[in-house]
Amino acid sequence: MAAPSYGLIATFDTTPDLHHAAEKVRDAGYRNWDCITPFPVHGLDKAMGLQRSIVPRISLVGGIIGFCTGTSMIWWTGAVDYQLIVGGKPLFSPMFAFPVSYELTILFTAFATIGGMLFLNGLPMHYHAVLKYEHIRRGMDDQFFIVIETRDPRFNLANTKALLEKAGGKNISELEA
Amino acid sequence: MAPANHADTAAPAILQEVKPALLPRAILISNNRSFSWITEKICGIIEGKTPTWWWVCFALACFVASFTVAGIAYLIATGVGVWGHANPVNWAWDIVNFVFWIGIGHAGTLISAILCLLRQKWRTSINRAAEAMTIFAVVCAAIFPVFHVGRVWYAWYLFPVPNSNAIWQNFRSPLEWDVFAVSTYGTVSVLFWYVGLLPDLAVLRDRFYSSGNKVRSALYGFFALGWRGSNRHWSNYEMAYLILAGISTPLVLSVHTIVSFDFAVSLLPGWHTTIFPPYFVAGAIFSGFGMVLTLMLPLRAVYKLEDLITQYHIDCMCKITLATGTIVGYAYAMEFFIAWYSANPYEGFAFINRAFGHYAWAYWIMISCNVITPQFFWFKAVRHNTSFVWILSIFVNVGMWFERFVIIVTSLARDFLPSSWGFYSPSIVEIFTFFGTFGVFSVLFLLFIRFLPIMPMAELKAVTPQADVHGGGAHH
Numbered sequence: 001m002a003a004p005s006y007g008l009i010a011t012f013d014t015t016p017d018l019h020h021a022a023e024k025v026r027d028a029g030y031r032n033w034d035c036i037t038p039f040p041v042h043g044l045d046k047a048m049g050l051q052r053s054i055v056p057r058i059s060l061v062g063g064i065i066g067f068c069t070g071t072s073m074i075w076w077t078g079a080v081d082y083q084l085i086v087g088g089k090p091l092f093s094p095m096f097a098f099p100v101s102y103e104l105t106i107l108f109t110a111f112a113t114i115g116g117m118l119f120l121n122g123l124p125m126h127y128h129a130v131l132k133y134e135h136i137r138r139g140m141d142d143q144f145f146i147v148i149e150t151r152d153p154r155f156n157l158a159n160t161k162a163l164l165e166k167a168g169g170k171n172i173s174e175l176e177a
Numbered sequence: 178m179a180p181a182n183h184a185d186t187a188a189p190a191i192l193q194e195v196k197p198a199l200l201p202r203a204i205l206i207s208n209n210r211s212f213s214w215i216t217e218k219i220c221g222i223i224e225g226k227t228p229t230w231w232w233v234c235f236a237l238a239c240f241v242a243s244f245t246v247a248g249i250a251y252l253i254a255t256g257v258g259v260w261g262h263a264n265p266v267n268w269a270w271d272i273v274n275f276v277f278w279i280g281i282g283h284a285g286t287l288i289s290a291i292l293c294l295l296r297q298k299w300r301t302s303i304n305r306a307a308e309a310m311t312i313f314a315v316v317c318a319a320i321f322p323v324f325h326v327g328r329v330w331y332a333w334y335l336f337p338v339p340n341s342n343a344i345w346q347n348f349r350s351p352l353e354w355d356v357f358a359v360s361t362y363g364t365v366s367v368l369f370w371y372v373g374l375l376p377d378l379a380v381l382r383d384r385f386y387s388s389g390n391k392v393r394s395a396l397y398g399f400f401a402l403g404w405r406g407s408n409r410h411w412s413n414y415e416m417a418y419l420i421l422a423g424i425s426t427p428l429v430l431s432v433h434t435i436v437s438f439d440f441a442v443s444l445l446p447g448w449h450t451t452i453f454p455p456y457f458v459a460g461a462i463f464s465g466f467g468m469v470l471t472l473m474l475p476l477r478a479v480y481k482l483e484d485l486i487t488q489y490h491i492d493c494m495c496k497i498t499l500a501t502g503t504i505v506g507y508a509y510a511m512e513f514f515i516a517w518y519s520a521n522p523y524e525g526f527a528f529i530n531r532a533f534g535h536y537a538w539a540y541w542i543m544i545s546c547n548v549i550t551p552q553f554f555w556f557k558a559v560r561h562n563t564s565f566v567w568i569l570s571i572f573v574n575v576g577m578w579f580e581r582f583v584i585i586v587t588s589l590a591r592d593f594l595p596s597s598w599g600f601y602s603p604s605i606v607e608i609f610t611f612f613g614t615f616g617v618f619s620v621l622f623l624l625f626i627r628f629l630p631i632m633p634m635a636e637l638k639a640v641t642p643q644a645d646v647h648g649g650g651a652h653h
Contacts, residue, residue: 050412
């Protein structure tokens with residue numbers, strides 16, 4: 001391979017075709033590969049051998065931080081920094097601190113979830129080899145692609161191409177890095 | 178193989194296998210449309226020439242919105258006294274309008290979050306527009322509490338920002354809880370909406386790129402964050418979306434609960450009731466679905482979206498309106514019952530006064546719009562008559578505004594001592610400000626339908642039969 005190449009891309013017209021092909025690529029032991037789909041295809045994670053997403057763990061951390069932020073802010077401002085008795089009520093109580101802490105739990109969970117999702121996905125990334133593919137527009141519309149990267153240890157131009165062909169891929173072409 | 182042989186001759190006492198009757202799945206997209214048809218249909222709305230009706234509506238909406246601008250400009254220049262508030266009614270249209278608008282927003286979150294968790298796939302056709310409605314309704318709602326503080330340049334005192342007086346907010350007050358509830362609600366609604374938009378923005382980026390419009394491609398592309406439809410991304414995305422739905426559900430319930438605490442935590446007869454949180458939440462969803470119908474039915478007709486918003490979708494929305502409207506009716510009845518059963522003379526008087534006092538006209542408008550109107554949705558013929566459904570949805574909007582007016586103003590105008598009673602009527606400034614918010618809302622909504630995909634294309638494609646990897650079979 002003289003010219004630097006990102007990998008091979010193959011086109012599939014239907015979700016069952018893509019699903020079966022993904023199973024074949026997974027079983028062939030590839031690691032650095034991906035499916036490009038216009039919508040989340042049900043069951044494709046399993047066909048690709050993907051683990052369950054770890055976004056929920058990040059969300060949980062965000063939620064805990066949010067709740068603690070709310071409660072400690074109300075405790076510190078009301079019971080420590082500037083003590084002011086209002087309506088004969090205690091300076092701090094977890095009861096009246098709850099609604100605000102609850103809302104901040106949700107707010108921080110949302111930030112963590114979206115931030116975590118973008119971080120795990122490596123987004124934003126406006127430049128990507130896949131986005132330079134001339135038919136990528138169809139991948140956002142009605143076609144499905146499988147991309148196998150050259151950096152995969154099992155990548156071999158001839159063999160990988162044969163695998164994609166056998167799996168039913170069409171228009172197999174090399175992606176410019 | 179003995180049991181099998183046995184089965185040939187006589188039916189076994191216990192069935193080997195139970196085959197429940199399969200209910201046909203509701204068809205969510207009519208006429209078996211293809212993926213690319215969906216893309217063309219939704220993107221075509223944005224890519225096509227701006228229709229004349231859009232400009233007409235936009236100009237009209239800007240004109241109406243200018244009333245809010247005028248009302249607020251006059252308020253800032255003069256003071257909050259330009260509103261009709263006077264003892265004992267120091268909270269009136271400002272809070273009525275706030276609760277009205279924030280309630281409308283709730284249907285958007287219900288559709289995007291609760292129906293997502295309940296796997297109601299019909300939500301996909303309407304969730305984008307409903308979420309947009311939520312955000313714009315929150316914008317309209319926020320105008321009122323922000324400006325009712327009078328000196329609006331001090332509105333930041335609502336947030337715990339260190340200030341030169343070294344004093345902090347009173348976190349014992351439901352009004353402060355409301356600040357956090359509404360700002361969280363606004364923020365999470367925008368984030369949820371944006372996350373849903375990501376894949377669709379990528380579609381527009383690529384379409385504008387290939388049609389040679391590099392500026393719009395770059396703009397959509399900037400916000401699409403380089404989305405490339407990778408399944409490794411979808412995996413995290415789907416999980417994040419599910420979690421956002423999961424946290425938005427308690428959020429939407431808590432927001433209107435806390436809004437109702439603004440009243441319920443006080444000691445005023447007619448406000449001080451424990452039924453308020455569920456009653457307010459049901460009312461919010463009721464009014465929100467009223468608004469969703471008001472918006473979606475014309476949109477469906479104008480853009481010929483009958484294949485995407487089918488009769489089934491309208492039926493579902495009407496039924497939710499019916500259910501929540503009936504819950505609201507039950508709450509009205511229960512308030513009266515408890516007022517009598519509590520044997521509290523002030524509580525009893527507050528409700529008799531609502532129905533037969535100075536504001537009885539408002540009360541009966543509320544009852545007829547909110548309790549009687551939705552009952553029409555029991556009938557299939559009504560649900561199938563789109564124009565009639567639209568008219569009923571307007572009545573729902575009107576009725577829910579009056580509900581807040583009745584709750585807030587009648588209770589304040591007639592509290593404990595007759596010597597402190599009063600009467601409230603709005604000033605022209607308040608009328609201007611409120612009237613204009615419909616323009617503000619319409620301006621934002623019109624911009625939305627012009628520049629953003631009004632339906633989530635990726636989600637619509639995912640509910641078509643051809644999206645199923647098992648070829649559309651009923652595999653589970």
